Amino acid sequence: MANFTISRCNFPFIFLLSSFYFLTLTLIAEPISSSGPKPLNNSSNPNFDSEITLLGDAALAGGGSYVNLTRPWVSSSGLLLRRKPFKFLDGNLSNPTSFSTEFAFSMTPDGGDGLLLVFAPGDLGSRLSGKGGPFGIKGDNRFLGIEFDTDMNGDMNDLNANHIGVDVGSFVSLAVGNVSKLNLVLNSGEKLKCWIDYDASSKRLEIRLGKMDESRPYAPISAYGIDMSGMWRGEDVYVGISSSNSNGNSSQISSVYSWNFRLRNVPKSMHSLPVNPRGYLDGHGESLSVQKRGVCPLTVLAGMIFVTGCGALVAFVMLFLWAIIISRHTEFPAEFCPKPAEFRYEKIDVVVEKDVDGIKY
Structure with a gap:
């Protein structure tokens, strides 16, 4: 009788311990x-x-x-x-x-x-x-x-x-x-x-x-x-x-x-x-392949206008520089200032003589 009483008292404790043990193994094997x-x-x-x-x-x-x-x-x-x-x-x-x-x-x-x-x-x-x-x-x-x-x-x-x-x-x-x-x-x-x-x-x-x-x-x-x-x-x-x-x-x-x-x-x-x-991806991840596009007429017109404007601007600058350089190397004569001068006038008498033949000398 004594042994039977002891086993009954220990049974709940053993059951709880076993349950806790198997639960622990489950948690370790696979987390929730x-x-x-x-x-x-x-x-x-x-x-x-x-x-x-x-x-x-x-x-x-x-x-x-x-x-x-x-x-x-x-x-x-x-x-x-x-x-x-x-x-x-x-x-x-x-x-x-x-x-x-x-x-x-x-x-x-x-x-x-x-x-x-x-x-x-x-x-x-x-x-x-x-x-x-x-x-x-x-x-x-x-x-x-x-x-x-x-x-x-x-x-x-x-x-x-x-x-x-x-x-x-x-x-x-x-x-x-x-x-x-x-x-x-x-x-x-x-x-x-x-x-x-x-x-x-x-x-x-x-x-x-x-x-x-x-x-x-x-x-x-x-x-x-x-x-x-x-x-x-x-x-x-x-x-x-x-x-x-x-x-x-x-x-x-x-x-x-x-x-x-x-x-x-x-x-x-x-x-x-x-x-x-x-x-979609290049070897280094930096450059990408680009397809060619057709030429747009508006793009061509805009390019021609831009080139023409640049040419006119360059010509204007060159003319401006040329005018500056030429003006530096051109010599102009000094201004002439007239001075008063004295003149003396003499009266000359001319005598006309006739010879015997009537010829004047």
């Missing part, structure tokens, strides 16, 4: 992740655009005032996705699309991959994976990313552990901006703000960075030449902000405080550079 899409209520948070969804570990924080993309454990990843796609070329493949976006963010000093603004065709949400690659993005090479990297990896052309890079098709950065030159640290926990602009007419991508309470900088920290219209033509393209902790000791928390994304469509007739879908 809310992978299902969660729409962000824009009416309660005007700092974010509408049509935004939270995926992975991304969740509202601070009473719904901002979003944490990651949680402080290994293999945590999250995505802030704009679930409404857009096209870089319209249905007629004529009017390229430009965009401007700005977002405020912060990253804790703990180890982590950093932050990535990513563009990709198809289902971007299906590429989210904490173990699939840097910044939690996996899949094929058809993507464009602007990385805010807090990890130094020489194989990825990383400048340091505090840089911005432009990635096309891989995470080997083709253009790198040194954030340290701005006296900023990406993973200092300070709130920073980024402005990214793409102009379809010049095919130029510009990235600016500053503190959250400062105005937009004049000079970009990095600029890159690329024809995004040629990359995806009329395909549906999605854009999102992702982050992950893929390293063994990563516990970084990446937070986003605001995000606005705007599209601009400019008629093809106003583009300074025509679209060349086959030359």
